[in-house]
Amino acid sequence: MGSSQIQRVRIVIRGAVQGVGFRPFIFRLADELRLKGWVINNTQGVFIEAEGSLDVLQTFLLRIEREKPAISFIQSFEHSYLDPAGYNNFEIRESTDGAKTALILPDIATCSDCRQEIFDSANRRYRYPFTNCTNCGPRFTIIEALPYDRPRTSMRMFDMCPECAEEYHNPRDRRFHAQPNACPQCGPHLELWDATGTVACKNDEALLRAAAAVRDGLIVAVKGLGGFHLLVDAGNEPAVRRLRSRKRREEKPFALMFPSLATATEFAQVEPLEERLLLSPESPIVLLRRRACEGLAESIAPGNPFLGVMLPYTPLHHLLLQELRFPVIATSGNVSDEPICTHEQEALLRLQDIADLFLVHNRPIVRHMDDSVVRVMAGREIVLRRARGFAPLPVLLREAAPDVIAVGAHQKNAIAASVGEQVFISQHVGDLETVPAYGAFEQVLADFAELYELHPAVLACDLHPDYFSSQYARKQREVKVVAVQHHYAHVLSCMAENQIDPPALGIAWDGSGYGPDETVWGGEFLRITAEGFERFAHLRTFRLPGGEKAVKEPRRVALSILRETFGDKLTELGKLPTLAAFSGDERRLLEEMLEREIRSPRTSSAGRLFDAVASILGLRQVCRFEGQAAMELEFLTHEVATDESYAFELLDGSDGNSLDWVPMIRAIMTEIRDGFCAGVVAAKFHNTLVEMMVRVAKECGDERVVLSGGCFQNRYLTERAVMQLGNQGFRPYWHQRVPPNDGGIALGQVAAVSRARSKSKPGERQTVCA
Ligand SMILES: [Zn+2]
Numbered sequence: 001m002g003s004s005q006i007q008r009v010r011i012v013i014r015g016a017v018q019g020v021g022f023r024p025f026i027f028r029l030a031d032e033l034r035l036k037g038w039v040i041n042n043t044q045g046v047f048i049e050a051e052g053s054l055d056v057l058q059t060f061l062l063r064i065e066r067e068k069p070a071i072s073f074i075q076s077f078e079h080s081y082l083d084p085a086g087y088n089n090f091e092i093r094e095s096t097d098g099a100k101t102a103l104i105l106p107d108i109a110t111c112s113d114c115r116q117e118i119f120d121s122a123n124r125r126y127r128y129p130f131t132n133c134t135n136c137g138p139r140f141t142i143i144e145a146l147p148y149d150r151p152r153t154s155m156r157m158f159d160m161c162p163e164c165a166e167e168y169h170n171p172r173d174r175r176f177h178a179q180p181n182a183c184p185q186c187g188p189h190l191e192l193w194d195a196t197g198t199v200a201c202k203n204d205e206a207l208l209r210a211a212a213a214v215r216d217g218l219i220v221a222v223k224g225l226g227g228f229h230l231l232v233d234a235g236n237e238p239a240v241r242r243l244r245s246r247k248r249r250e251e252k253p254f255a256l257m258f259p260s261l262a263t264a265t266e267f268a269q270v271e272p273l274e275e276r277l278l279l280s281p282e283s284p285i286v287l288l289r290r291r292a293c294e295g296l297a298e299s300i301a302p303g304n305p306f307l308g309v310m311l312p313y314t315p316l317h318h319l320l321l322q323e324l325r326f327p328v329i330a331t332s333g334n335v336s337d338e339p340i341c342t343h344e345q346e347a348l349l350r351l352q353d354i355a356d357l358f359l360v361h362n363r364p365i366v367r368h369m370d371d372s373v374v375r376v377m378a379g380r381e382i383v384l385r386r387a388r389g390f391a392p393l394p395v396l397l398r399e400a401a402p403d404v405i406a407v408g409a410h411q412k413n414a415i416a417a418s419v420g421e422q423v424f425i426s427q428h429v430g431d432l433e434t435v436p437a438y439g440a441f442e443q444v445l446a447d448f449a450e451l452y453e454l455h456p457a458v459l460a461c462d463l464h465p466d467y468f469s470s471q472y473a474r475k476q477r478e479v480k481v482v483a484v485q486h487h488y489a490h491v492l493s494c495m496a497e498n499q500i501d502p503p504a505l506g507i508a509w510d511g512s513g514y515g516p517d518e519t520v521w522g523g524e525f526l527r528i529t530a531e532g533f534e535r536f537a538h539l540r541t542f543r544l545p546g547g548e549k550a551v552k553e554p555r556r557v558a559l560s561i562l563r564e565t566f567g568d569k570l571t572e573l574g575k576l577p578t579l580a581a582f583s584g585d586e587r588r589l590l591e592e593m594l595e596r597e598i599r600s601p602r603t604s605s606a607g608r609l610f611d612a613v614a615s616i617l618g619l620r621q622v623c624r625f626e627g628q629a630a631m632e633l634e635f636l637t638h639e640v641a642t643d644e645s646y647a648f649e650l651l652d653g654s655d656g657n658s659l660d661w662v663p664m665i666r667a668i669m670t671e672i673r674d675g676f677c678a679g680v681v682a683a684k685f686h687n688t689l690v691e692m693m694v695r696v697a698k699e700c701g702d703e704r705v706v707l708s709g710g711c712f713q714n715r716y717l718t719e720r721a722v723m724q725l726g727n728q729g730f731r732p733y734w735h736q737r738v739p740p741n742d743g744g745i746a747l748g749q750v751a752a753v754s755r756a757r758s759k760s761k762p763g764e765r766q767t768v769c770a
């Protein structure tokens with residue numbers, strides 16, 4: 001999609017944006033930039049649609065925030081690109097009522113007024129870590145019930161002092177009806193606890209001693225907005241290593257919090273869209289290109305050219321980071337894959353072997369909330385983890401869906417609930433591997449049902465019978481259960497947020513998903529029609545020796561791929577990193593498993609194909625975290641620029657067309673023997689995958705091509721697919737507000753039920769969309 005092509009952006013702005021001259025401001029700005037479209041006010045906020053070229057629309061987005069009326073305040077700024085509607089002029093439209101469902105705002109990063117107050121020694125909130133106002137502060141993490149009013153929040157236990165009450169009741173005050181309003185006299189306060197829970201000190205002394213402990217290389221658990229963070233000096237290698245071993249997190253990158261934008265730019269490249277994100281009310285973790293390595297511990301993100309960066313987003317973080325003046329690791333307070341701790345007693349138990357000290361406070365956290373993760377790709381934002389700042393804002397469908405609760409997938413679980421044309425997506429829950437994670441999942445479901453007063457007749461789940469989320473759905477009586485094929489849900493999720501209808505070709509590439517033929521799918525081309533989907537093509541299948549074990553060991557996948565390519569003549573290939581990664585016995589055992597088809601399911605997984613190539617190149621034989629090998633392969637593409645690709649074949653098969661990668665693997669082996677650099681091979685491998693997409697798109701003929709699944713977190717793959725498909729006359733669509741990974745599955749499940757509605761028979765308890 002060229003940048004000169006006309007696109008439409010839809011913007012939803014929430015906050016103090018009504019009755020402050022916001023619409024005339026938007027009108028003048030749009031007029032100056034010669035954009036077409038409209039702006040409208042309704043009970044849910046200001047809605048804007050504007051059409052123009054991508055670069056002008058980007059300028060528009062950036063200038064709205066920079067030049068908005070001084071009196072206005074933005075609490076949430078969401079935007080999505082959609083197909084152009086063909087507007088002729090820009091107009092201010094009549095206000096409408098908007099959706100009736102009560103809107104719950106996400107937590108909002110500290111505003112500049114509050115920030116000034118906490119650093120002003122003359123202000124009564126000087127150094128007060130729970131300062132907030134109508135424009136900023138906690139929301140979703142303190143709400144117990146609706147409507148949003150102090151007695152129904154976790155602030156109800158704090159009686160406002162006369163001064164706070166005066167602000168709260170004064171319509172001219174910035175804190176008029178600010179539900180979490182508080183001050184040092186009447187609000188929550190800090191305590192520093194040792195590992196046994198004994199109070200060491202309170203208030204500002206607690207904060208100063210916590211900062212000193214971080215400076216000394218200790219691990220401090222800090223109770224924040226939506227849970228505990230573990231804070232460690234990012235420049236202290238031994239401290240970071242200690243955190244890794246205690247948290248049992250081997251190599252997965254840690255997110256960093258920087259004292260300011262200026263310090264972040266010393267360590268990372270920050271483009272204008274990324275700067276906007278860092279400073280936005282959502283204040284997510286933004287994946288940035290690393291600039292310098294000095295000053296940061298090597299083991300923060302070993303071998304990774306990116307850094308996950310965020311800025312302080314609560315007064316507590318501002319005060320701590322101002323004290324420290326250096327970047328810190330701010331990672332979720334949990335043991336490996338468990339959910340984030342929210343309660344101090346729970347944190348003492350679960351984090352006792354990790355944290356040296358606990359900086360806690362007495363404002364209860366009603367529900368857990370991780371930090372969100374966002375990356376800029378192809379000139380747009382793409383949310384990779386949807387939590388603080390975004391959840392539980394709705395995604396708007398083009399038309400109303402029936403009332404459904406979707407329980408999502410297994411990894412990166414999030415649930416969704418539809419109310420009319422709005423789909424509320426929960427905060428990120430995580431992988432449902434552990435008992436605490438499953439508990440968090442059930443809690444989020446109960447929480448959503450209560451908050452939104454949901455009584456749905458339908459529960460949607462994944463087709464995979466063993467996912468805990470699917471098992472939960474099947475256990476429920478009184479409701480109809482709809483099982484949705486995983487990759488179909490991926491594609492529908494992307495179509496729903498882009499507001500497009502069938503027909504379309506969906507390319508759903510990820511690690512794995514349950515196929516209706518009981519094989520493991522993962523390299524799918526699904527033709528989406530009004531009736532459902534057809535598996536139009538898929539990657540050639542191969543065996544996974546040891547099933548789940550192969551997911552963690554790229555060398556196992558590579559062994560299988562090499563045998564598919566070269567038969568049993570592997571020893572003739574000479575010295576290969578893959579083969580060298582096994583002992584003689586291990587390899588014999590695996591080859592026997594493959595030969596006799598024992599515990600070796602067939603898969604078409606694109607994610608595993610990345611693993612295999614990473615192993616063959618000697619990049620990674622065993623993964624320390626999910627997706628590591630594929631990430632490392634992507635990183636190699638940064639070093640080279642080539643448009644070359646490898647040969648492949650599109651074959652007819654009984655289960656749809658199959659893309660044969662055997663010629664590619666042969667060519668890669670030849671190039672390795674000829675001493676080609678790994679970066680070139682990695683780039684050509686990515687290019688080949690994109691050529692496969694283009695080839696199938698041509699075969700299919702549908703103009704719309706929808707890209708979804710975990711593989712499209714890969715920036716090189718996504719940007720190149722978007723460009724090449726666009727060059728060939730197709731319309732590519734990719735994710736924006738909803739993650740391409742399994743965090744987006746719940747939205748797709750809602751969309752699937754919506755589509756299947758017309759076909760199901762009354763009284764039927766189970767339906768399958770597969
Ligand atoms: Zn504020």
Ligand SMILES: [Zn+2]
Binds near residue numbers: 160161164183
């Ligand atoms: Zn007070």
Ligand SMILES: [Zn+2]
Binds near residue numbers: 510511513742
């Ligand atoms: Zn998936």
